[in-house]
Amino acid sequence: MENSQCTVVDAKAAFTTAREKALIEAAQSGDKQAYHQIYDAYVGRVHALSYRLTGDHALAEDATQEVFIQLWRKLGNYNHKSKFSTWLHSVTANITVSYMRKQRGWFQRMFNIEGSAAEQFHAEASTGEVDLESYIVRLPERARMVFVLHAIEGYRHEEIASMLNMAVGSSKAQFHRAKQLLKEWMGYDND
Protein backbone atom coordinates (compact mmCIF):
# COMPACT_ATOMS: atom_id res chain seq x y z
CA MET A 1 0.00 0.00 0.00
CA GLU A 2 2.76 2.41 1.06
CA ASN A 3 4.69 1.51 -2.08
CA SER A 4 1.74 2.28 -4.32
CA GLN A 5 1.25 5.66 -2.58
CA CYS A 6 4.93 6.48 -3.12
CA THR A 7 4.59 5.59 -6.78
CA VAL A 8 1.62 7.92 -7.20
CA VAL A 9 3.47 10.77 -5.48
CA ASP A 10 6.63 10.14 -7.54
CA ALA A 11 4.60 10.05 -10.74
CA LYS A 12 2.89 13.33 -9.89
CA ALA A 13 6.22 14.98 -9.07
CA ALA A 14 7.77 13.62 -12.25
CA PHE A 15 4.83 14.88 -14.31
CA THR A 16 5.08 18.33 -12.71
CA THR A 17 8.81 18.45 -13.32
CA ALA A 18 8.45 17.29 -16.91
CA ARG A 19 5.68 19.84 -17.56
CA GLU A 20 7.72 22.62 -15.99
CA LYS A 21 10.76 21.62 -18.05
CA ALA A 22 8.70 21.69 -21.22
CA LEU A 23 7.29 25.13 -20.33
CA ILE A 24 10.75 26.51 -19.59
CA GLU A 25 12.15 25.14 -22.84
CA ALA A 26 9.23 26.60 -24.77
CA ALA A 27 9.72 29.98 -23.08
CA GLN A 28 13.45 29.79 -23.82
CA SER A 29 12.46 29.44 -27.47
CA GLY A 30 10.36 32.62 -27.25
CA ASP A 31 6.92 31.19 -26.47
CA LYS A 32 5.21 33.97 -24.50
CA GLN A 33 2.20 31.84 -23.60
CA ALA A 34 4.47 29.28 -21.99
CA TYR A 35 6.18 32.09 -20.12
CA HIS A 36 2.80 33.38 -18.95
CA GLN A 37 2.14 29.94 -17.44
CA ILE A 38 5.51 30.07 -15.69
CA TYR A 39 4.54 33.51 -14.40
CA ASP A 40 1.20 32.20 -13.13
CA ALA A 41 2.94 29.34 -11.35
CA TYR A 42 5.61 31.45 -9.66
CA VAL A 43 4.30 34.99 -9.27
CA GLY A 44 3.12 34.26 -5.71
CA ARG A 45 6.53 33.03 -4.63
CA VAL A 46 8.42 35.87 -6.28
CA HIS A 47 6.07 38.45 -4.84
CA ALA A 48 6.23 36.91 -1.35
CA LEU A 49 10.02 37.17 -1.33
CA SER A 50 9.99 40.68 -2.82
CA TYR A 51 7.44 41.82 -0.25
CA ARG A 52 9.44 40.45 2.65
CA LEU A 53 12.61 42.07 1.34
CA THR A 54 11.08 45.47 0.59
CA GLY A 55 8.45 45.61 3.33
CA ASP A 56 6.31 47.63 0.93
CA HIS A 57 3.42 46.47 -1.26
CA ALA A 58 3.95 48.87 -4.17
CA LEU A 59 7.73 48.35 -4.26
CA ALA A 60 7.27 44.59 -4.07
CA GLU A 61 4.89 44.61 -7.03
CA ASP A 62 7.23 46.76 -9.10
CA ALA A 63 10.17 44.54 -8.17
CA THR A 64 8.14 41.46 -9.13
CA GLN A 65 7.52 42.95 -12.57
CA GLU A 66 11.19 43.73 -12.88
CA VAL A 67 12.09 40.14 -11.97
CA PHE A 68 9.83 38.64 -14.63
CA ILE A 69 10.95 41.07 -17.33
CA GLN A 70 14.61 40.32 -16.67
CA LEU A 71 13.89 36.64 -16.30
CA TRP A 72 12.43 36.60 -19.82
CA ARG A 73 15.66 38.07 -21.15
CA LYS A 74 17.90 35.80 -19.08
CA LEU A 75 15.95 32.56 -19.25
CA GLY A 76 18.51 31.23 -21.70
CA ASN A 77 21.06 31.21 -18.87
CA TYR A 78 19.07 28.58 -16.98
CA ASN A 79 20.58 25.18 -17.73
CA HIS A 80 18.26 22.83 -15.75
CA LYS A 81 21.15 21.72 -13.50
CA SER A 82 19.56 23.23 -10.40
CA LYS A 83 15.85 23.36 -9.55
CA PHE A 84 14.11 26.17 -11.39
CA SER A 85 12.54 27.44 -8.16
CA THR A 86 15.97 27.66 -6.52
CA TRP A 87 17.40 29.58 -9.46
CA LEU A 88 14.33 31.84 -9.53
CA HIS A 89 14.64 32.64 -5.82
CA SER A 90 18.27 33.60 -6.31
CA VAL A 91 17.39 35.82 -9.28
CA THR A 92 14.49 37.37 -7.35
CA ALA A 93 16.63 38.18 -4.32
CA ASN A 94 19.35 39.79 -6.45
CA ILE A 95 17.01 41.84 -8.61
CA THR A 96 14.86 42.99 -5.68
CA VAL A 97 17.91 44.11 -3.70
CA SER A 98 19.21 45.94 -6.76
CA TYR A 99 15.78 47.45 -7.40
CA MET A 100 15.49 48.66 -3.81
CA ARG A 101 18.82 50.43 -4.07
CA LYS A 102 17.45 52.47 -6.96
CA GLN A 103 13.94 53.03 -5.71
CA ARG A 104 14.31 53.70 -2.01
CA GLY A 105 12.56 56.86 -0.88
CA TRP A 106 14.57 60.01 -1.21
CA PHE A 107 14.27 60.98 2.45
CA GLN A 108 15.39 57.58 3.60
CA ARG A 109 18.45 57.72 1.37
CA MET A 110 19.37 61.26 2.38
CA PHE A 111 18.67 61.09 6.06
CA ASN A 112 18.92 57.36 6.82
CA ILE A 113 15.71 57.21 8.86
CA GLU A 114 15.34 53.44 8.58
CA GLY A 115 15.01 52.95 12.34
CA SER A 116 12.06 55.24 12.90
CA ALA A 117 9.34 52.84 11.75
CA ALA A 118 10.67 50.12 14.02
CA GLU A 119 10.76 52.47 16.99
CA GLN A 120 7.20 53.53 16.31
CA PHE A 121 6.14 49.90 16.00
CA HIS A 122 7.78 49.12 19.35
CA ALA A 123 5.31 51.48 21.00
CA GLU A 124 2.40 49.83 19.21
CA ALA A 125 3.46 46.23 19.76
CA SER A 126 0.63 44.26 21.23
CA THR A 127 0.18 40.94 22.88
CA GLY A 128 -1.96 38.28 21.24
CA GLU A 129 -1.48 36.04 18.21
CA VAL A 130 1.90 36.70 16.67
CA ASP A 131 1.84 37.54 12.96
CA LEU A 132 5.48 37.05 12.07
CA GLU A 133 5.00 38.39 8.53
CA SER A 134 3.81 41.77 9.81
CA TYR A 135 6.72 41.91 12.26
CA ILE A 136 9.25 41.09 9.55
CA VAL A 137 8.10 43.85 7.21
CA ARG A 138 8.36 46.35 10.07
CA LEU A 139 11.99 45.55 10.80
CA PRO A 140 14.52 48.24 9.86
CA GLU A 141 15.51 47.81 6.24
CA ARG A 142 18.97 46.29 6.53
CA ALA A 143 18.00 44.07 9.44
CA ARG A 144 14.92 42.92 7.52
CA MET A 145 16.85 42.09 4.36
CA VAL A 146 19.50 40.12 6.24
CA PHE A 147 16.86 38.31 8.29
CA VAL A 148 14.80 37.33 5.24
CA LEU A 149 17.81 36.19 3.25
CA HIS A 150 19.36 34.21 6.13
CA ALA A 151 16.43 32.88 8.17
CA ILE A 152 13.90 32.35 5.36
CA GLU A 153 15.92 31.94 2.18
CA GLY A 154 18.86 30.13 3.78
CA TYR A 155 21.69 32.29 2.44
CA ARG A 156 25.01 32.25 4.34
CA HIS A 157 26.20 35.53 5.86
CA GLU A 158 29.13 35.55 3.38
CA GLU A 159 26.66 35.45 0.48
CA ILE A 160 24.42 38.10 2.05
CA ALA A 161 27.39 40.37 2.71
CA SER A 162 28.35 40.17 -0.94
CA MET A 163 24.78 40.68 -2.13
CA LEU A 164 24.11 43.67 0.14
CA ASN A 165 27.59 45.13 -0.17
CA MET A 166 28.35 44.99 3.54
CA ALA A 167 30.89 43.27 5.81
CA VAL A 168 30.17 39.73 6.98
CA GLY A 169 30.26 41.01 10.56
CA SER A 170 27.63 43.63 9.69
CA SER A 171 25.39 40.96 8.23
CA LYS A 172 25.65 38.96 11.45
CA ALA A 173 25.07 42.09 13.54
CA GLN A 174 21.97 43.01 11.53
CA PHE A 175 20.63 39.47 11.91
CA HIS A 176 21.16 39.70 15.67
CA ARG A 177 19.43 43.09 15.69
CA ALA A 178 16.47 41.65 13.78
CA LYS A 179 16.18 38.73 16.18
CA GLN A 180 16.36 41.01 19.20
CA LEU A 181 13.58 43.21 17.84
CA LEU A 182 11.41 40.20 16.99
CA LYS A 183 12.08 38.75 20.43
CA GLU A 184 10.93 41.97 22.03
CA TRP A 185 7.85 42.29 19.82
CA MET A 186 6.90 38.68 20.46
CA GLY A 187 6.87 39.39 24.18
CA TYR A 188 10.16 37.74 25.14
CA ASP A 189 11.88 40.93 26.32
CA ASN A 190 11.94 39.74 29.95
CA ASP A 191 13.46 36.33 29.11
Added chain:
Amino acid sequence: MTNFDQELQQKLDALPRNKAPNRDLWRGIELGMEQPADEAVKPASRGGLYAIAASIALVACLSWFGFNRMPVTPSGQLTGTELVQALSQQHEQQKQSLLVQYTDTPALTENWQAQLTELDQAANAIKAALNEDPDNTALLRMLQNVYQQQIALIERVHAPKWQQI
Protein backbone atom coordinates in the same frame (compact mmCIF):
# COMPACT_ATOMS: atom_id res chain seq x y z
CA MET B 1 17.32 26.29 21.89
CA THR B 2 15.32 28.89 23.83
CA ASN B 3 11.55 29.15 23.80
CA PHE B 4 11.86 32.19 21.58
CA ASP B 5 14.05 30.34 19.06
CA GLN B 6 11.59 27.45 18.99
CA GLU B 7 8.59 29.71 18.48
CA LEU B 8 10.42 31.76 15.88
CA GLN B 9 11.36 28.61 13.95
CA GLN B 10 7.78 27.37 14.07
CA LYS B 11 6.52 30.71 12.79
CA LEU B 12 9.15 30.73 10.05
CA ASP B 13 8.18 27.23 8.96
CA ALA B 14 4.53 28.29 8.87
CA LEU B 15 5.10 31.37 6.71
CA PRO B 16 3.17 31.06 3.44
CA ARG B 17 5.36 30.40 0.41
CA ASN B 18 3.07 32.37 -1.86
CA LYS B 19 1.66 35.85 -1.62
CA ALA B 20 -0.41 37.04 -4.56
CA PRO B 21 0.09 40.67 -5.65
CA ASN B 22 -2.91 42.98 -5.29
CA ARG B 23 -2.96 43.94 -8.96
CA ASP B 24 -2.37 42.28 -12.30
CA LEU B 25 1.32 42.62 -13.06
CA TRP B 26 1.30 40.72 -16.34
CA ARG B 27 0.40 43.68 -18.58
CA GLY B 28 3.44 45.66 -17.47
CA ILE B 29 5.63 42.58 -17.79
CA GLU B 30 4.39 41.97 -21.34
CA LEU B 31 5.19 45.57 -22.26
CA GLY B 32 8.68 45.20 -20.82
CA MET B 33 9.20 41.90 -22.66
CA GLU B 34 8.33 43.51 -25.97
CA GLN B 35 10.96 46.18 -25.55
CA PRO B 36 14.34 44.92 -26.77
CA ALA B 37 17.05 45.33 -24.12
CA ASP B 38 19.31 47.26 -26.51
CA GLU B 39 16.62 49.82 -27.27
CA ALA B 40 15.80 50.18 -23.62
CA VAL B 41 19.38 50.97 -22.70
CA LYS B 42 19.98 53.66 -25.31
CA PRO B 43 17.62 56.36 -24.02
CA ALA B 44 18.76 55.72 -20.48
CA SER B 45 22.39 56.11 -21.53
CA ARG B 46 21.52 59.41 -23.16
CA GLY B 47 19.72 60.32 -19.94
CA GLY B 48 22.91 59.50 -18.06
CA LEU B 49 24.92 61.79 -20.32
CA TYR B 50 22.41 64.59 -19.80
CA ALA B 51 22.61 64.01 -16.05
CA ILE B 52 26.41 64.25 -16.17
CA ALA B 53 26.20 67.39 -18.29
CA ALA B 54 23.64 68.85 -15.87
CA SER B 55 25.86 67.99 -12.91
CA ILE B 56 28.86 69.66 -14.52
CA ALA B 57 26.75 72.73 -15.26
CA LEU B 58 25.45 72.72 -11.69
CA VAL B 59 28.93 72.47 -10.18
CA ALA B 60 30.09 75.32 -12.41
CA CYS B 61 27.04 77.37 -11.44
CA LEU B 62 27.37 76.68 -7.75
CA SER B 63 31.09 77.42 -7.80
CA TRP B 64 30.46 80.69 -9.58
CA PHE B 65 27.60 81.77 -7.37
CA GLY B 66 29.08 80.21 -4.26
CA PHE B 67 32.40 81.98 -4.45
CA ASN B 68 31.56 85.13 -6.38
CA ARG B 69 27.93 86.02 -6.24
CA MET B 70 26.17 84.41 -3.32
CA PRO B 71 26.20 87.44 -1.06
CA VAL B 72 23.58 89.97 -1.98
CA THR B 73 25.35 92.65 -3.97
CA PRO B 74 24.32 96.20 -4.46
CA SER B 75 24.93 95.83 -8.21
CA GLY B 76 21.84 93.64 -8.46
CA GLN B 77 23.56 90.31 -9.23
CA LEU B 78 21.72 87.01 -8.60
CA THR B 79 21.17 86.13 -4.97
CA GLY B 80 20.77 82.62 -3.61
CA THR B 81 17.00 83.07 -3.60
CA GLU B 82 17.00 84.11 -7.23
CA LEU B 83 19.13 81.11 -8.14
CA VAL B 84 16.66 78.78 -6.42
CA GLN B 85 13.82 80.39 -8.33
CA ALA B 86 15.71 80.06 -11.63
CA LEU B 87 16.56 76.41 -10.95
CA SER B 88 12.98 75.62 -9.93
CA GLN B 89 11.49 77.37 -12.93
CA GLN B 90 13.84 75.62 -15.36
CA HIS B 91 13.14 72.26 -13.73
CA GLU B 92 9.37 72.74 -13.79
CA GLN B 93 9.50 73.52 -17.52
CA GLN B 94 11.61 70.42 -18.21
CA LYS B 95 9.34 68.24 -16.06
CA GLN B 96 6.13 69.48 -17.67
CA SER B 97 7.63 69.05 -21.12
CA LEU B 98 8.53 65.41 -20.33
CA LEU B 99 5.11 64.70 -18.84
CA VAL B 100 3.45 66.04 -21.98
CA GLN B 101 5.84 64.02 -24.16
CA TYR B 102 4.95 60.81 -22.30
CA THR B 103 1.19 61.46 -22.04
CA ASP B 104 0.34 58.59 -24.37
CA THR B 105 3.15 56.28 -23.26
CA PRO B 106 2.05 53.70 -20.68
CA ALA B 107 4.06 53.76 -17.46
CA LEU B 108 5.38 50.39 -16.33
CA THR B 109 4.84 51.07 -12.65
CA GLU B 110 1.74 52.37 -10.94
CA ASN B 111 3.31 54.14 -7.98
CA TRP B 112 5.60 56.44 -9.96
CA GLN B 113 3.34 59.44 -9.39
CA ALA B 114 3.48 58.81 -5.64
CA GLN B 115 7.28 58.78 -5.92
CA LEU B 116 7.11 62.00 -7.94
CA THR B 117 5.00 63.57 -5.20
CA GLU B 118 7.45 62.39 -2.58
CA LEU B 119 10.26 64.07 -4.48
CA ASP B 120 8.12 67.22 -4.78
CA GLN B 121 7.72 67.21 -1.02
CA ALA B 122 11.47 66.78 -0.62
CA ALA B 123 12.11 69.72 -2.96
CA ASN B 124 9.63 71.87 -1.03
CA ALA B 125 11.31 70.99 2.26
CA ILE B 126 14.71 71.97 0.84
CA LYS B 127 13.32 75.18 -0.63
CA ALA B 128 11.85 76.05 2.78
CA ALA B 129 15.28 75.48 4.31
CA LEU B 130 16.87 77.58 1.55
CA ASN B 131 14.42 80.33 2.35
CA GLU B 132 16.01 80.53 5.78
CA ASP B 133 19.55 80.09 4.48
CA PRO B 134 19.57 81.14 0.81
CA ASP B 135 23.34 80.94 0.34
CA ASN B 136 23.73 77.36 1.52
CA THR B 137 25.40 75.58 -1.41
CA ALA B 138 24.89 72.13 0.13
CA LEU B 139 21.13 72.71 0.15
CA LEU B 140 21.30 73.94 -3.44
CA ARG B 141 23.07 70.74 -4.45
CA MET B 142 20.43 68.69 -2.67
CA LEU B 143 17.68 70.56 -4.50
CA GLN B 144 19.37 69.96 -7.83
CA ASN B 145 19.77 66.28 -6.90
CA VAL B 146 16.04 65.97 -6.18
CA TYR B 147 15.19 67.64 -9.47
CA GLN B 148 17.48 65.24 -11.33
CA GLN B 149 15.83 62.30 -9.59
CA GLN B 150 12.41 63.51 -10.71
CA ILE B 151 13.54 63.74 -14.33
CA ALA B 152 15.22 60.33 -14.11
CA LEU B 153 12.08 58.82 -12.57
CA ILE B 154 9.81 60.14 -15.34
CA GLU B 155 12.20 58.86 -18.02
CA ARG B 156 12.74 55.51 -16.31
CA VAL B 157 9.09 54.54 -15.91
CA HIS B 158 8.34 55.44 -19.51
CA ALA B 159 11.54 54.12 -21.08
CA PRO B 160 12.93 51.74 -18.47
CA LYS B 161 16.58 50.83 -18.23
CA TRP B 162 16.44 47.18 -17.24
CA GLN B 163 18.95 46.03 -14.70
CA GLN B 164 21.13 43.03 -15.36
CA ILE B 165 20.74 39.81 -13.41
